[in-house]
Amino acid sequence: MISAYYYNLLILIGINIILALGLNLITGYTGQLSLGHAAFMSVGGYASGILTVKTGIPFLPALVIGALVAAALGFLVGLPTLRLRGDYLAIATLGFGEILRVTFLNLEITGGPFGLRGLAKETNGLIVFIATVIALVVIWSLINSRVGRAMIAIREDEVAAEAMGINTTRYKVLAFVVGAFFAGIAGGLYAHWFRYLNPASFGFMKSIEILCMVVLGGLGSTTGAVVGAATLTYAPEFLRSFFPVISEYRMLFYGALLVVLMLLRPQGIMGTSEFSPLKVYHWIRSRQGVKTTVGSDS
Amino acid sequence: MLQQLVNGLVLGSIYALIALGYTMVYGVLQLINFAHGEIYMAGAFLGLYLTVSLKLPFPVAFVLAMAGAALIGVTVERIAYRPLRRSPRLAVLISAIGMSIFLQNLSLYLNGPATRGFLPPFKVYPIRIGEIKTSSLEVIILVVAILLMVGLQYLIRRTKIGKAMRATALDKETAALMGINVDRIISYTFAIGSSLGAAAGVLVGMYLNAVDPMMGLMPGLKGFVAAVLGGIGNIPGAMAGGLILGTAEVFGVAFMRSEWRDAIAFAILIVVLLIKPSGILGQNTQEKV
Numbered sequence: 001m002i003s004a005y006y007y008n009l010l011i012l013i014g015i016n017i018i019l020a021l022g023l024n025l026i027t028g029y030t031g032q033l034s035l036g037h038a039a040f041m042s043v044g045g046y047a048s049g050i051l052t053v054k055t056g057i058p059f060l061p062a063l064v065i066g067a068l069v070a071a072a073l074g075f076l077v078g079l080p081t082l083r084l085r086g087d088y089l090a091i092a093t094l095g096f097g098e099i100l101r102v103t104f105l106n107l108e109i110t111g112g113p114f115g116l117r118g119l120a121k122e123t124n125g126l127i128v129f130i131a132t133v134i135a136l137v138v139i140w141s142l143i144n145s146r147v148g149r150a151m152i153a154i155r156e157d158e159v160a161a162e163a164m165g166i167n168t169t170r171y172k173v174l175a176f177v178v179g180a181f182f183a184g185i186a187g188g189l190y191a192h193w194f195r196y197l198n199p200a201s202f203g204f205m206k207s208i209e210i211l212c213m214v215v216l217g218g219l220g221s222t223t224g225a226v227v228g229a230a231t232l233t234y235a236p237e238f239l240r241s242f243f244p245v246i247s248e249y250r251m252l253f254y255g256a257l258l259v260v261l262m263l264l265r266p267q268g269i270m271g272t273s274e275f276s277p278l279k280v281y282h283w284i285r286s287r288q289g290v291k292t293t294v295g296s297d298s
Numbered sequence: 299m300l301q302q303l304v305n306g307l308v309l310g311s312i313y314a315l316i317a318l319g320y321t322m323v324y325g326v327l328q329l330i331n332f333a334h335g336e337i338y339m340a341g342a343f344l345g346l347y348l349t350v351s352l353k354l355p356f357p358v359a360f361v362l363a364m365a366g367a368a369l370i371g372v373t374v375e376r377i378a379y380r381p382l383r384r385s386p387r388l389a390v391l392i393s394a395i396g397m398s399i400f401l402q403n404l405s406l407y408l409n410g411p412a413t414r415g416f417l418p419p420f421k422v423y424p425i426r427i428g429e430i431k432t433s434s435l436e437v438i439i440l441v442v443a444i445l446l447m448v449g450l451q452y453l454i455r456r457t458k459i460g461k462a463m464r465a466t467a468l469d470k471e472t473a474a475l476m477g478i479n480v481d482r483i484i485s486y487t488f489a490i491g492s493s494l495g496a497a498a499g500v501l502v503g504m505y506l507n508a509v510d511p512m513m514g515l516m517p518g519l520k521g522f523v524a525a526v527l528g529g530i531g532n533i534p535g536a537m538a539g540g541l542i543l544g545t546a547e548v549f550g551v552a553f554m555r556s557e558w559r560d561a562i563a564f565a566i567l568i569v570v571l572l573i574k575p576s577g578i579l580g581q582n583t584q585e586k587v
Contacts, residue, residue: 027388031388033388033391033392035395080572081568081571081572084571084575085575087328087329087330087387087391088526088571088575090330090391091330091522091523091526091567091571092567092568092571094519094564095519095523095563095564095565095567095568096564096568098519098560098561098564099561099564099565099568102557102558102560102561103561105557106555106557106558204515205399208395208399211392211395215392219388249403249406249407251399251402251403251406252399252400252403252404252406252407254396254399255396255397255398255399255400255401255402255403256396256400257396258392258393258395258396258397258399259377259378259393259396259397259400261392261396262378262382262385262389262390262392262393262396263378263381263382263393266382266385266386266389
């Protein structure tokens with residue numbers, strides 16, 4: 001068995017991967033910069049948390065209902081705001097996130113500034129693992145379908161996509177809803193792992209942290225989102241034990257990382273390409289001078 | 299009512315000063331300069347150190363703080379935005395967010411997380427006109443803000459630099475063909491916008507008697523809301539947007555619980571974006587292929 005420390009870390013990595021996958025669908029594949037992803041996470045967390053604490057609904061149904069509430073909110077928010085162009089959308093999602101945070105801070109049912117307490121520890125490694133795999137499979141099949149190609153077309157050129165007959169609003173809202181759903185799942189898992197929710201944990205900075213993961217991994221790469229989430233979750237822990245100074249100023253490091261990444265490698269670690277063992281095999285073979293038929297270009 | 303209006307105008311003039319920095323940069327680069335809130339914070343710290351630690355006379359310290367912030371603004375543009383002039387807009391926006399986080403945490407590292415007091419280095423008298431209670435500090439804030447805005451309007455409308463700025467905002471390539479050094483004009487724009495933000499920072503620091511590394515986050519976002527409200531890229535619009543937002547917020551807090559304060563500005567933002575995304579004074583622009 002692994003130690004409790006690494007168990008906790010793995011669960012966090014799983015939750016962050018789910019978050020990054022959702023945001024990657026919105027920002028990476030569909031090209032809509034959202035600065036309010038943590039808000040959907042908080043909705044999922046609070047909705048499922050309130051359900052399990054106040055109504056006694058079992059954890060798994062509550063988790064799904066919480067995610068559906070987040071998805072519904074994603075629909076309600078997405079429908080009007082996604083008509084807005086790039087940076088207006090960014091600021092509208094940011095504003096929405098702040099409104100939601102203030103709302104949770106002032107509601108009675110969420111515990112206000114004291115947070116929601118008394119949640120049971122229902123989340124475990126297996127559930128997080130299954131949820132992560134489901135998120136991966138759903139998003140992977142989505143982007144490799146007609147829907148995904150439409151989304152990528154919107155990212156590349158919205159006007160051209162519209163001219164080709166793609167209903168841009170519909171696909172943008174769909175990306176938003178799916179992203180919000182998985183953020184809601186992540187929020188529910190988070191809530192029932194830490195057994196405590198506070199509006200302050202889902203502010204603008206949390207949204208930025210998720211964005212950092214996606215950008216580091218590579219906007220528009222599913223494996224990139226996984227790599228980015230895992231790296232940025234583990235990095236502070238790693239730095240804490242080896243370079244405590246850097247870990248203390250984690251956000252300073254994040255800020256610099258975003259700027260340097262944009263300057264030197266705006267496509268992130270993976271770019272828009274995906275990691276697959278087959279490609280690596282072909283790559284090695286081609287380096288050895290053996291001719292292969294597929295995938296040798298990467 | 300009148301009392302609220304006065305408070306709203308004071309707050310609004312501050313938002314207007316911040317909004318000007320956003321709107322000017324957006325006008326020439328079509329970029330939301332997320333780091334602008336941090337320039338405002340840096341201005342407040344510079345003002346604090348120059349008056350309290352170095353004991354400089356206030357007007358000198360005020361101008362120096364503005365100059366210092368202008369330098370920071372120009373440096374930020376050089377490092378984080380200029381190399382990305384030909385990159386996708388998403389990349390520049392993310393770089394701006396990164397710069398904002400970096401500056402915030404750099405300040406946290408240099409100044410510590412504690413909130414510092416910033417007492418005005420001159421005597422503040424309470425003023426009473428009929429029912430309205432105000433102070434000489436509020437009057438100074440209002441007067442300084444108005445002077446700066448009038449000065450800016452003069453600069454933009456009546457000087458050669460202003461003309462070049464307007465030309466750059468209209469069409470960068472044609473401006474360059476007409477012999478305008480676009481890079482230099484962009485630097486000027488950042489310098490002027492940042493100095494106005496720093497002026498707002500110093501005034502707020504004294505008004506609230508508080509300066510801290512995180513102080514730029516909310517006013518920065520609200521300054522942007524004000525800029526969008528008035529029509530982004532539009533200078534008179536930013537002034538109007540700031541005043542409207544400040545007044546709306548003060549009245550909103552008077553009628554609701556003050557905990558909702560931060561939500562008011564963003565609710566206004568979303569309503570404006572949905573009804574007229576180009577803002578009150580902005581023009582509708584159609585995206586062209």
